[in-house]
Amino acid sequence: MNETSADSQPLSGLHVVIVPAWWPSPEQPIAGVFFEDYARAFVAAGAKVGVVYPDLVSLRHIGKGTTPPLAPRVCHERFDGIPVVRVRGLHTALGRPAWQMGRFRSWLRRGLKEYSRRHGSPDLLHAMCAIPSGWAATRLGSYLARRVVVTEHTGPFSLALTPPAAARFVLEALRDAAAVVAVSQNLRREMLAAGVRRDIAVIGNPVGPEFVGSAPPERHAGPAVGIFVGRLTPEKGVGELIEAALELETERSGSIEWHFVGDGPLAMEVERLRAGLPPGRVVLHGLCDKATVAQRVAAAHFLVLPSHGENCPLAVCEALAVGRPVVGTRGTGIEALVGPGDGVLCDIGDSKGLAAAIRPTISEAAAWDWHAISRRAVERFSADSIARRYSEIFRCL
Numbered sequence: 303m304n305e306t307s308a309d310s311q312p313l314s315g316l317h318v319v320i321v322p323a324w325w326p327s328p329e330q331p332i333a334g335v336f337f338e339d340y341a342r343a344f345v346a347a348g349a350k351v352g353v354v355y356p357d358l359v360s361l362r363h364i365g366k367g368t369t370p371p372l373a374p375r376v377c378h379e380r381f382d383g384i385p386v387v388r389v390r391g392l393h394t395a396l397g398r399p400a401w402q403m404g405r406f407r408s409w410l411r412r413g414l415k416e417y418s419r420r421h422g423s424p425d426l427l428h429a430m431c432a433i434p435s436g437w438a439a440t441r442l443g444s445y446l447a448r449r450v451v452v453t454e455h456t457g458p459f460s461l462a463l464t465p466p467a468a469a470r471f472v473l474e475a476l477r478d479a480a481a482v483v484a485v486s487q488n489l490r491r492e493m494l495a496a497g498v499r500r501d502i503a504v505i506g507n508p509v510g511p512e513f514v515g516s517a518p519p520e521r522h523a524g525p526a527v528g529i530f531v532g533r534l535t536p537e538k539g540v541g542e543l544i545e546a547a548l549e550l551e552t553e554r555s556g557s558i559e560w561h562f563v564g565d566g567p568l569a570m571e572v573e574r575l576r577a578g579l580p581p582g583r584v585v586l587h588g589l590c591d592k593a594t595v596a597q598r599v600a601a602a603h604f605l606v607l608p609s610h611g612e613n614c615p616l617a618v619c620e621a622l623a624v625g626r627p628v629v630g631t632r633g634t635g636i637e638a639l640v641g642p643g644d645g646v647l648c649d650i651g652d653s654k655g656l657a658a659a660i661r662p663t664i665s666e667a668a669a670w671d672w673h674a675i676s677r678r679a680v681e682r683f684s685a686d687s688i689a690r691r692y693s694e695i696f697r698c699l
Contacts, residue, residue, distance in 0.1 A: 311348025312693035318349050319417065319424040321410060321439050323431035323455075325355040325388070328368045332589055336507055336616050337430050339685070341384050343508045347689035352424065353386040354417050356409035356438070358393035358402065374409055376416050385421055389413045399433070399468040407438035414446070426699055428692075429479070431455055433468060436475035449699050451692075452479040453505070457613035457635065459492035473497060481695045485614035486635040503695060506614045506639075508688035512596035513620040514680055518672045519603050525557035525583070526664040528629075529602035531595060531617040532609075534566030539608030539631065541568065544575045545653035546608075546660060551579060558664065563587045563598055599624050604663045610650050612636050622679035625672035629659045644675055 320341055324334030337353075344351045359370040374391035389409040395402040418424070426449040429435035436452035452475060456462040463469040476482050476498050483503045484490040490502045519527065532538045547560055560579075562572050565588055576584035587598065599605060605621035605628045612618075612635040618628050619639065628645035630636035637647060646663055648655035681687060 312690050313344055313696065314348030316349045316426070316696055317351075317422065317424045318344055318696070319352045319354055319414070319427050320344075321427050321429045321435045322353065322355055323429075323433070323435045325353070325357065325386075327357055327359070327390075329359060334430070335592065338381065339508045339510045340428070340430075340688075342382060342510065343685035343689045344692070345382075345384060346685055347693065349689075350421075351384055352417055352421055353384065354410060354413040355386065355388050356406045356413060356434075357388050357390040358405060358409070359391065361392070361394050364392075374412070376412065378416075378420070385417070387413045387417045387420075389416075397465075399465070399471060403434055403437050403471050406434035407441055410435075410438045411442060414442070425449065426451060426480075426696060428453065429475075432462060432472045432475040434471075436479055437471045440475055440478040447478075448480060450479045451481045451483065451695060451699070452476060453483040453485065454489060454493065455485055455507075455613065457486075457489050457492070458611045459489060459496055463496060476500070480699050483692075483695065486612075487638055488635040489613040503691075505688060505691045506683055507616050507619060508685045509616070509620050509623045509679075509683045510592055510596075511685070512592050513599070513623040514684060515624070515676065517600070517625065519601060519626075525559045526604075526667065527559045527561065527602040528660070528664075529561040529563065529598055529605050529621075530607065531563045531599065531605065531621075532607060532615070533564055534562065534568040534572060536568065537610050538566075539610060539651070539656070540566075540571065542608050542651060542653040542656050543606060544571055546657040547575060547584075548578065549654070549657045550660060558583075558660070560584045561587060561598060561602060563590050563595055565589055596620070596624065599626060602626060603667055604629060604645070604660075606630075606656075606660065607636060608648065608650075608656050609634055609636065614639070619679060619683045622675055623683055625676035625679075627663055627670050627675060629656070629663055641678070643671060644678065 322334050322337040341351050370392045374389050377388040379386040427439045429439045429452045439450040462472050483505050534540050599621050607630050628640050631650045632647045646659040648659040
């Protein structure tokens with residue numbers, strides 16, 4: 303490989319199989335969609351890429367999609383030309399993490415055998431999350447078990463260690479992996495505090511091509527447009543956002559058209575907010591594909607995500623890449639993403655502080671440098687940037 307090729311395609315010559323903890327399925331159509339961005343990023347960087355996913359369908363999902371087979375079945379799929387081997391079947395662990403780990407490993411072995419038969423043996427496995435993916439990959443009993451990179455996404459990290467019976471598997475996976483990556487400095491600190499004793503690189507999530515490129519939102523005589531993208535849950539700060547929206551509505555300068563992308567248990571609270579504001583001022587879009595999310599974010603003046611805990615929230619990375627300022631929370635992974643000129647931060651759980659952060663975001667809208675926000679984000683989160691960071695790790699295995 304010549305120097306020019308290495309510069310333009312840093313993963314050229316490598317064969318990487320991604321082992322996701324979640325992947326889109328009939329029951330959960332958007333589960334793990336951001337892992338698809340990793341696969342696309344690695345392909346664009348010159349790697350041969352595949353995905354092997356043990357799709358353990360829980361009993362609680364019966365009736366939410368197509369009926370899964372009682373015995374695991376191998377399915378060969380493709381997305382964007384990338385081969386996916388899905389081992390799909392009904393599963394219950396009866397609350398016992400050891401049962402889930404064992405079955406995930408068994409199905410992963412089967413999936414990798416099928417994948418290698420059709421596409422050749424990979425050079426390494428990239429496991430997304432310590433459990434179940436990382437633990438299963440590091441215990442395959444083959445050469446690949448020594449060539450596993452684990453990228454941890456779970457935040458707060460305490461969730462990965464719950465129930466206590468799962469903690470052993472998490473720590474074993476992170477101990478035995480060839481390399482470990484955290485998607486934020488915040489997550490790295492939590493992992494070290496939990497007893498992970500090894501080097502942990504920090505590499506954020508890549509944004510998809512739909513979000514790369516900036517332009518100011520269209521000017522119109524109506525209210526400013528704010529957008530929330532994520533699960534409608536208390537942990538995402540949806541309750542504080544509703545309170546802040548109501549407070550801002552009482553101010554003449556606070557006229558905002560609110561857009562919510564996502565669903566969750568607080569959807570009815572958002573519906574009540576819509577009923578309490580003038581018609582057309584609250585729009586609940588539900589779940590949307592990436593292209594639609596990109597369009598919605600580009601049509602907004604700012605993104606708001608007042609989460610109580612985040613690592614590297616993709617919604618924030620994507621909004622910044624589009625060139626939209628972000629209103630987020632201190633003490634979370636958002637704080638490391640929103641630098642000077644990128645948005646405004648407030649304290650967790652503080653609806654009045656959130657309203658105070660939103661005010662200058664809209665009153666000083668003309669002062670935001672959309673192109674500079676986008677340029678800074680693309681330098682950090684573009685597929686090319688993330689692939690180059692991973693190249694340094696993959697080539698050292």
